[in-house]
Amino acid sequence: MTRRGVVVSVNSDDAEEATHLNQEAAKSMKFGGLSHDEALKLVTLNPAMQLGIDKRVGSIDAGKDADLVIYNHDPLSAYAVVQKTLIDGRVYFDRQRDIADRPVREKEKKALLDKQKKAAEKKPESSDAAKKAMPQRSQARRNRKRRKRKSLSRRNRPLFLAVGDEKRAIE
8 A cells, every 4th residue: 555655544543552563663674575664654654644644744854753762772673672752852751761760660669558458457347337327227238148048049940960861850
């Protein structure tokens, strides 16, 4: 389609798939016979053209928004890892800073999980207090209903024994 002049792009509604559209574009080189530049346009200029925003984004030109992704390898390589992401000329993601901040985030995560665990441990105690405060009569009524449901579920339910083609009810 690209060779016939159709503006083709690769996109996805799936968040996971969207993180490696560059690899999906690379597949078009192997399986679609596109050149490196044509494959790269599938995830850069062509989508911008389809959205009518190619005057602002989609390529690196003077006067366009500075939305860039910097990789450590060719962007169409399966080994490419994002090093920096710039949006409107500002650093949005920096891999070196991310790696340096991981221990701090891990501490925060652990503290939040511990806090959540402590809160979960306290909840049953408060529900036990509520049960104790409940009048004994209503608690007894609730227990009778519970026993009745259990006995009804066991009763009137025949068990079957299959012997060859014959089925026999066991009481």
